Amino acid sequence: MTHEPPAIDARDLTVSLSARPTLRGISIQVAQGEVVALLGANGSGKSTLVRTLVGLVPAQAGRIGLYGIPLERFKDWYRIGYVPQRVTAVSAVPATVREVVSSGRLATSRLGRPLSRADQVAVGDAIETVGLAARAGENVAALSGGQQQRVLIARALAGQPDLLVLDEPLAGVDLTTQQLLAGTLARLVAGGTTILLVAHELGPLDGLIARAVVLRDGAVAHDGAPPVAAGHHGQPGHDHVHPHDPVSTIEQEARWLR
């Protein structure tokens, strides 16, 4: 048994975006190589949680460790690939697919240096992975919504991260892209990449996810096997959440960690 630190180790996070706390004492651990889905209804705090984990939202209480290093002192950002929740990837000034994806290499680039040969290869590979090689030189605005989402995913992949954090990658995306994305993630998982993704429903990702953390009202309501949706209209995070008491779940987890 090796003692490699978890990719994500967050304890007792409290985040207040308004008067009412958005996250109420959440703890979540993601081991290296694990694939975890963060589920929950709108407003349950799942997006806030990932934004807190990557340092975009400050936590009022609790602590976050990435690869064993406290967030405040974490410097190895090249290890994290972040796909923010965006309605569109269109920019005010035109930008090509390749230009957007290239910014995924900056975490490892020295300030002011041009793109290296290795950077170009990684950018090309990332674009290829999401199936946009034929459109690499096109303006992002000329792509469909699903293709734009793929551009943002390719940008995160370009850095060849160890941990991929995706915030609602399936939102507003056509079925073709959903399936393509599932295939891409499966390949990354096989290669050892750790994945934390926020989703409303799992859809084609179902077979890939071994563990789901369900949030309700800013607390963990379930942590374990993905909830099984009853019927084709079933929605995890709504009616089919395992009725665990959130507090006891956290206690169980704390016991398990000791």
Add this chain to the structure above:
Amino acid sequence: MAALSLEFLQPAFMQRALLAAVLVGMSAPAIGTYLVQRRMALMGDGIGHVALFGVAIGLALGAAPVLTAVVVAALGAVAIETLRERGTASGDVALALLFYGGIAGGVVTIGLSASASNANLLAYLFGSLTTVAPEDLRLIAILAGLVLAVTLGLSRWLFAVCYDEEFAKVAGLPVRALNLVIAVSAAVTVTVAMRVVGVLLVSALMVVPVATAQQLSRGFRATLALALTLGVLYAVAGVIFSYYADTAPGASIVVLGIAGFAVVSALAGIGRTVRNQRRRPDLVEVYEDDVILES
């Protein structure tokens, strides 16, 4: 014929004005591309207002106005960037106070100083061909060189920050520092452009070439390169025009730029329509996500 057409090159002040125009024509769109990308096209305008106060201080103290303007404009730009970062509603009002305080304070200070005249004030507001002094030109060249070195040398980093600030943060980029670099570069550009274009129209030369270029290009670097080319073209043509027509060079440059924008927009619009009609199947593909709407 050739002698006649190059007559504008004879006076020394025109040689300086044209050189300054080339420098301004490059540096203004270079920083303007990032401002447009960040949807802060009017930031240059605000800095211009503040810069006038810097000019006034220079005139009142008998110091080089370009030098005092660059200091005051940079301080103003940092203040603007700090307010933007906070992003509160009161910040919006604070920006307005800063802008109007800058221009009103500038006009009053120029009015109070001994060396002041209305012609002087107008020259700073809308640009003037004869005010580019030899020592100004040296300073303008250094500052323009700095702006170009930063905006072109750091283009990948500045693009990433302007395109998606949150992603840049998670990538570990020094986002705050890069934002301040953009703000201060914009301030420096304002002072570079001040002599020829004037503080009230500086922003136009930052934005109009970019707005024109993006009608024609597909990528960021291509837009940047084309905007620089157009900026030089407009600035030089505007200066020559104002020499013969005896108009304020800043206004002439901007009028030319906007005319260019109108022509390019019309042509680009026609081009798009023709292409779309020729390649009908493409339409379906582009809008594949909207299929639901039709069912």
